[in-house]
Every structure is written in structure tokens, then in C-alpha cells.
Amino acid sequence: MPACHMPALLAGLTLPTGMTMPPAMQLGADAGAPPPGQTSYPGRPDSVGHVDWDEIPVRCHWDDADFETYCDQAKDYMLDVWEAQVENLPWPTPFGDDGWGGDDRTDIYFSKDGAYGAYTICDYPDGWNFTDADPSDGRAGCAAHLVIDPNALDNDLDGYLAHEFNHILQFATDYNEPSLPPWEGAAVQAEEQTWAGRGSWKQYGRSYQNSPFAGLLNDGYELNATYSIYSYYEYGSAIWLMHLTSGYGISTTDLWFAGSDEGNENTTTVWDALWELTGDADAYLMDLELARALIGTDDAPAYYDGFDSGIEIQDTITEAGDYVPEYGPYNLGTVYVDVEIDDEVQLVVDSEHRSWGLVNVTDQQTTKLGGDLCTVFTGPARVGITTLGTTELNTNRNFHTLVEGETTFTLTRADDNSCYEPASGDTGAADTADTGGGGDGGGQGNKRPQDDEEPGGCGCAAASPAMFGWMVLPVLAARRRR
Ligand SMILES: [Zn+2]
Numbered sequence: 001m002p003a004c005h006m007p008a009l010l011a012g013l014t015l016p017t018g019m020t021m022p023p024a025m026q027l028g029a030d031a032g033a034p035p036p037g038q039t040s041y042p043g044r045p046d047s048v049g050h051v052d053w054d055e056i057p058v059r060c061h062w063d064d065a066d067f068e069t070y071c072d073q074a075k076d077y078m079l080d081v082w083e084a085q086v087e088n089l090p091w092p093t094p095f096g097d098d099g100w101g102g103d104d105r106t107d108i109y110f111s112k113d114g115a116y117g118a119y120t121i122c123d124y125p126d127g128w129n130f131t132d133a134d135p136s137d138g139r140a141g142c143a144a145h146l147v148i149d150p151n152a153l154d155n156d157l158d159g160y161l162a163h164e165f166n167h168i169l170q171f172a173t174d175y176n177e178p179s180l181p182p183w184e185g186a187a188v189q190a191e192e193q194t195w196a197g198r199g200s201w202k203q204y205g206r207s208y209q210n211s212p213f214a215g216l217l218n219d220g221y222e223l224n225a226t227y228s229i230y231s232y233y234e235y236g237s238a239i240w241l242m243h244l245t246s247g248y249g250i251s252t253t254d255l256w257f258a259g260s261d262e263g264n265e266n267t268t269t270v271w272d273a274l275w276e277l278t279g280d281a282d283a284y285l286m287d288l289e290l291a292r293a294l295i296g297t298d299d300a301p302a303y304y305d306g307f308d309s310g311i312e313i314q315d316t317i318t319e320a321g322d323y324v325p326e327y328g329p330y331n332l333g334t335v336y337v338d339v340e341i342d343d344e345v346q347l348v349v350d351s352e353h354r355s356w357g358l359v360n361v362t363d364q365q366t367t368k369l370g371g372d373l374c375t376v377f378t379g380p381a382r383v384g385i386t387t388l389g390t391t392e393l394n395t396n397r398n399f400h401t402l403v404e405g406e407t408t409f410t411l412t413r414a415d416d417n418s419c420y421e422p423a424s425g426d427t428g429a430a431d432t433a434d435t436g437g438g439g440d441g442g443g444q445g446n447k448r449p450q451d452d453e454e455p456g457g458c459g460c461a462a463a464s465p466a467m468f469g470w471m472v473l474p475v476l477a478a479r480r481r482r
Contacts, residue, residue, distance in 0.1 A: 044100065044101065044107070044109065044123070044145060044147075045061070045063050045109040045111035045112075045113040045147055046063040046111070047061040047062070047063060047101065047102070047109070048062060048063055048064065048065060049061070049062055049065070049068055050062070050071075050101075050102070051068075051071050051072075051075075052103075052105065053075055053078070053079075055079055055082075056078065056079065056082045057094075057096075057104070057105045057106060058078060058082075058105055058106050058107075058108060059101055059102070059103065059105040059106070059107050059108070060074055060075070060078075060107075060108045060110070061101065061107060061108065061109045061110070061111070062109070062110045062111070063109065063110070063111040063112065063113070064110075064111075064112070067110040067111070067150055070110040070148075070150050070153075070157065071108075071110065073157055074108065074110075074157060074161060077157060077158045077161045077162075078108070078161055078165070080194060080195065081161055081162050081165050081194050082165075084162075084190075084193055084194040084195075085162075085165065085166060085169060085190055085193070085194060086169070089190075089193060089251070089253055090251065090253045090254075091166075091169035091172070091173065091253050091256075092139075092141065092169065092172045092173055093172075094106045094143065094144070094168050094169065094172050095133035095134070095141060095142065095143040095172055096133075096143060097123070097143035097145070098143070100123055100143070100145070101145065106143070106144075106145065106168060107145040107146075108145070108146055108148070108161075109145065109146070109147045109148070110148055110149075110150050111147050111148075111149065112149055112151070113147050113149070114147045114148050114149025114150075114151075114152060115149060116149050116151050116152050117149060117152050118146065118147060118148040118149065118152060118160050118163075118164050119146070119147050119164075120144050120145070120146040120147070120164045120165075120167035120168055120171065121144060121145070121147075121171075122142035122143060122144045122145075122171050122175060123142075123143070123145075129264060130142040130171075130175045130264070132262070132263060132264070133172075135262065135263070136262075137262070138260070138261075138262055139172075139173055139174060139257070139260040139261070139262065140174050140175050140176045140260055140261060140262060140263060140264065140266070141171065141172040141173055141174070141175065141260075142171050142172070142175050143171075143172070144167065144168040144171035144172070145168070146164040146165060146167065146168060148160050148161075148164065158195065158198065159191050159198065159199070159200060162187075162190055162191045162194040162195065162199075163187045163188065163190065163191050164187070165190075166186060166187040166190035166191075167183065167187055170182075170183055170186060170187070170256060173253075173256045173257060173260055174256055174257075174259055174260035174261075174266075176260075176261070176264065176265070176266035177256070177259055177260075177266065177269065177270060178266060178269070178396050178397075178399070179217035179218075179219070179269070179270070179395070179399040180217075180219040180221075180234035180237075181216065181217055181218070181219065181233075181234045181237035181240065181270075182217075182237070182241075182252075182255065182256065182259070182270045183234070184219075184234040184235045184237060185234065185235065185236070185237030185238045185239075185240055185241045185252075186238075186241055186252045186256070187235075188200055188201050188204055188235050188236075188237075188238040189201065189238040189241045189242060189245070189252060192238070199238075200235070201236075201238040201239070201242070201307075202306065202307045202309075203232075204232045204235035204236040204238065205236045205238065205239045205307055205309060206236065206309045207220065207231040207232040207233050207235065207236040208233055208236025208237060208238075208239045208240075208292070209236070209239070209292065209295065209309045209310065209311050209312060210229075210231065210309075210312045211223055211229060211231055211233055211312065211327070212289070212292070212293075212311055212312060212333065212334045212335075212336055212384070213314065213325065213327045213328025213329045213330060213333045213334065213335050214231075214233055214328065214330050214333050215328070215329070215330035215331050215332040215333030215334075215387065215399065216237075216240065216271070216285060216288075216332040216333075216399075217269075217270070217271065217331075217332060217395060217399030218233060218234075218330050218333070218399055218400060219233055219234040219400075220232055220233045220234060220235075222330075222400045226402075227327060239292055239295075239304075240288055240292075241255075242303050242304070243287075243288050243291050243292070243301070243303075244288075245303075246301070246303035247287070247288075247291060247301060247303070248278065248284070250277050250278070254277060255270055255273050255274070255277065256270075256273075258270075258272075258273035258276050258277055259272065259273035266396055269395040269396055270395075271332070271389060271393075271395040272395070281389060282355065282357065282368060282388040282389060283366070283368070285332060285357070285386060285388065285389075286357045286359050286366035286367075286368075286386055286388075287366060289334045289359045289366075289384050289386055290359050290361065290364060290366055290384075291304075292311055293310075293311040293336065293359060293361040293382070293384060294361065294364070295307060295308065295309060295310060295311065296308040296309060296310035296311075297310075299364065311336055311361075311384075312336065313336050313337065313338055313382070314326065314327060314335055314336055314337055315337045315338075316337065316338045316340060317337050317338070317339045317340065317341070317411060318340045318341065319341070320341065320345070320411050320412050320413055321410070321411065322408050322409070322410050323337070323408070323409045323410070323411060324406060324407070324408050324409075325337075325407070325409070328402065328403075329385070329386075329387045329402070329403050329407065330387070330399075330400070330401060330402050330403065331353075331387055331389075331393055331398055331399065331401050331402075331403060332386075332387055332388070332389065332393075332399075333386070333387050333403075334359060334384040334385065334386040334387070335384065335385050335409075336359075336361075336382065336383070336384045336385075337382075337383060337384075337385075338380070338381075338382050339377075339379045339380060339381050339382075339383060339411065340379065340380045341379040341380060341411070341413070342379055342380055343378075343379055343413050343414065344376055344377070344378050344379070344413065344414030344415070345376065345377055345378070345379045345381075345411055345412070345413065345414060346374060346375070346376050346411070346412045346413070346414045346418075346419060347369075347374060347375055347376070347377070347383075347385070347409060347410070347411055348372065348373060348374040348409075348410045348412070348418075348419065349369060349373040349374070349385065349407065349408075349409055349410075350373075350407065350408040350409075350410060351373070351403060351404075351405060351406075351407040351408070352403075352404045352405040353387060353390070353403045353404060353405075353407065354373070354390055355368075355387075355388040355389060355390045356368075356369045356373055356385060356386065356387060356388060357369060357385075357386040357388050358375050358377065358383055358384070358385060358386070359383060359384035359385075359386055360377050360381055360382075360383050361381070361382040361383060361384065362380075362381040362382050362383070363377070363378075363381065368388070370419070371419045372418070372419060374418070374419030375419065376414050376419070385409055387403050
């Protein structure tokens with residue numbers, strides 16, 4: 001399947017071994033300067049011939065006469081892709097491109113410019129900025145084209161087209177979104193949404209499961225640069241978007257629309273969008289962590305059927321004491337450990353970061369840490385300790401950022417603790433994540449924690465997906481009218 005089809009976007013990325021990035025992709029939307037050694041827009045591939053398809057507004061080009069046959073092969077695939085992604089999913093119709101490629105149609109190129117891979121990009125004739133194709137639609141959307149090097153293909157033209165075309169629709173929705181998971185996770189998900197059973201999500205999902213400490217918005221470039229972990233993490237983020245879509249009834253398109261702003265300043269990221277759509281992105285994140293930690297067990301959500309790559313457990317802890325994880329955590333990341341202590345256990349987090357959650361996989365319950373970042377659970381248990389968001393977290397910038405300072409998790413037996421308050425903390429009102437009832441939820445409500453505010457009392461569980469169901473439906477209805 002496609003191995004290197006970055007849409008985008010980030011300056012200064014280090015590519016995993018063997019991957020190359022076409023010149024047109026070396027810049028962020030707002031990077032402001034050309035890549036080293038280049039002084040002008042590299043432009044589009046050459047076209048020595050093209051074909052227009054009557055059924056959809058797409059023009060298919062080749063830059064070598066030998067490549068014409070790929071346009072012949074692509075037509076039937078593209079009719080399916082268009083139907084699945086433009087007609088059956090609420091992605092926006094691609095913008096016309098003002099004559100690039102010879103007319104207003106969306107352009108596909110079979111070209112050596114794909115550099116043994118494929119890419120999708122908008123033209124950026126305005127200096128090094130993309131151009132908002134409709135400055136009054138509430139979104140930052142541009143007209144993109146896709147390029148595939150036939151040398152990359154291995155009987156997987158269908159997957160390349162489903163994937164790359166989804167990037168065109170993403171560019172039409174929010175070209176400013178800076179982190180890679182919403183791009184690549186959505187494109188991998190779109191492969192499956194176009195032809196069920198033929199997508200690559202299980203292959204890439206393994207990378208996702210292997211590095212849960214990386215966080216919601218991180219990518220394999222960072223994992224390679226910092227930990228020499230070769231990973232398709234951002235592609236595996238389809239695991240996240242499947243949970244959002246199937247577990248919460250929030251489509252990936254809704255997420256993209258909610259994260260989009262007009263113009264070239266990205267004030268709303270997908271993390272902000274999650275707050276809007278779920279009411280509580282921290283609770284949502286812990287619920288996602290619980291769902292992915294159940295993969296490979298009998299309790300895994302049905303939408304992960306056929307995928308059994310369990311979550312990576314960083315350590316097994318057999319004695320009370322301090323624990324400093326070797327890997328991460330990054331912002332919005334989770335460190336999973338097996339705590340093999342047969343007793344009630346108190347967890348205290350010593351960190352400059354002030355918002356944490358506990359994902360108790362054994363009990364299938366999530367808790368926002370309260371008091372002095374402490375909580376109590378019953379061992380032995382498999383638990384994830386999750387870095388939640390704070391208002392200081394800039395998800396336009398800090399998705400590659402390790403939690404500030406050293407983080408120490410201190411585990412003590414609960415009869416030797418300061419935060420255990422069974423009378424007030426363990427109210428019994430906590431909802432487990434699989435309760436399914438309407439639930440009063442309790443906990444933190446839907447308020448984002450402020451910079452100087454510590455999370456509330458011990459023992460508060462995340463609200464259940466079912467609770468959020470009624471909250472988000474009006475929002476979804478509004479979004480789908482766009
Ligand atoms: Zn991609």
C-alpha cells in the first residue's frame with residue numbers, strides 16, 4: 001500500500017529512511033520561505049497528454065507516453081472514489097483550479113515527479129502561501145492536485161487514488177491544519193470508506209498501537225528523530241478516527257469542518273474541534289485510549305474487528321515507588337503499564353504539566369486525576385496515564401512536544417497515601433466507559449481547565465459516549481448543512 005504520500009506541510013521534517021518528499025511538499029502553508037536551494041514555486045508536473053472523464057470533473061494527465069495507460073486504469077477507480085467520498089460522505093466538492101492544468105477540472109498526474117511515491121498539494125502562486133479559494137465560506141480551502149509516480153505502484157492504484165484524493169478534499173476544507181494525524185488518518189480511513197475491506201488501516205494501525213506515548217497529534221517523523229522509532233504513526237491514526245466515527249457518531253468530515261477557519265491563520269485545530277464536538281476533549285481522549293487498549297481482547301469495540309494488535313505496554317511495575325517512563329509522554333500521549341501489586345494503589349503524578357488522566361484498562365474506567373494529581377485504583381491492573389490538555393497547550397505548535405520537565409509517577413499502597421478519600425472521592429457516581437446509559441457523568445463537566453486551575457476531586461470518571469450522544473447531535477446536524 002502507499003508508503004509515502006504526505007500531503008503536507010511541515011517545514012524541517014526528518015524523513016524516515018528511504019522516503020523522499022517532493023519539493024512541492026517541503027513547505028508548510030504558513031512556513032513563509034522556500035525550501036533550501038529553491039527560490040520559486042516548483043510548479044506542476046509536465047503534461048504531454050491528458051484525458052477528461054465525462055462523469056466527474058477530473059482531468060488525468062501523464063508526463064510520459066508510457067504512462068497513458070494509468071489514466072485508463074484510473075477512471076473506474078476514480079468514479080468509485082468520487083461517489084464514496086464526495087457524494088456519500090460530506091466532504092466538500094473540490095474547488096475549481098482557475099485553469100491550472102488547462103481547465104478548471106481537478107487534475108491527476110501520473111508523473112515521475114511523484115519520486116517513487118505520491119503527493120497532493122495546492123498550488124501556491126502567492127509567494128509561498130496557498131490561496132483561499134472562497135474567502136467567505138468559513139474555511140481555508142484551496143484547489144489541490146495529486147501526483148502519482150507509476151514506479152511506486154504495485155497493484156495498488158486503487159488505494160493510492162482513494163488516499164490521495166481524500167487529501168484533495170482535506171485541502172478544500174482546511175489547508176492550515178498543522179498536525180499530520182488528521183490528514184493521514186483520514187486518508188487511510190477514506191481508503192476503507194471507499195472500498196470496505198481493502199484499506200490499509202490494519203497495516204498502519206500497528207504503528208499506532210506501538211507508540212501510545214506519542215500523543216494524539218504526533219507523527220513518525222518525530223518518533224524517528226527522537227527515539228529512532230520507524231513508524232507510520234500518523235497513518236495509523238485511522239484507529240483514532242474510526243473510534244470518533246463509529247464510537248461517537250462524529251464523522252471525520254465533521255472534525256475537519258469544525259477545525260477550519262477562514263484565511264491563513266489557524267486559530268482552531270482539530271483538538272479545539274474535539275472540544276466543540278464532544279463537549280469534553282479530555283474525556284474523549286481517555287475514552288479513545290481505553291478503546292485502543294482493548295484491541296486484541298474480547299472487549300474490543302466491534303469496529304476494530306479483524307485487527308488484534310494490542311497496545312504497547314511500556315513496563316511492568318511490581319513494587320511501590322517512583323516510576324519515570326523511558327518513552328514520552330508527549331502532549332496528549334499515554335504511558336501504559338501493568339501494575340502487579342495486589343492491593344489498592346495510589347498514583348501521584350509529579351509534573352509541571354497540570355492535567356492528567358488515568359485509563360484503567362482492567363476496570364474499563366477512566367478518571368481525571370484530582371486533588372494533587374492523585375488517584376487510587378485496585379491492583380493488579382493495566383493502566384494508562386494520559387497527558388490531558390490545558391489551555392497552555394498550543395495544538396498549532398506543540399504536538400511534537402514532550403511534556404515539560406521530568407514526569408515522575410509515584411505508586412504507593414493506598415493505606416500509605418494522602419489523596420485517598422473514600423467518603424467524598426469514591427461517590428459511586430462514576431460512569432464506566434462502557435456503561436451505555438444516559439448517565440449523569442459527574443466529573444469535570446465540559447469546561448476546559450484554566451492555566452492556574454488544578455483538576456477537581458478524586459474519583460471522577462469520564463462521561464460515557466452515550467452521554468455525549470445527545471449533546472453532539474445538534475452540532476452534527478448543523479455541520480452537515482455546510
Ligand atoms: Zn497521505
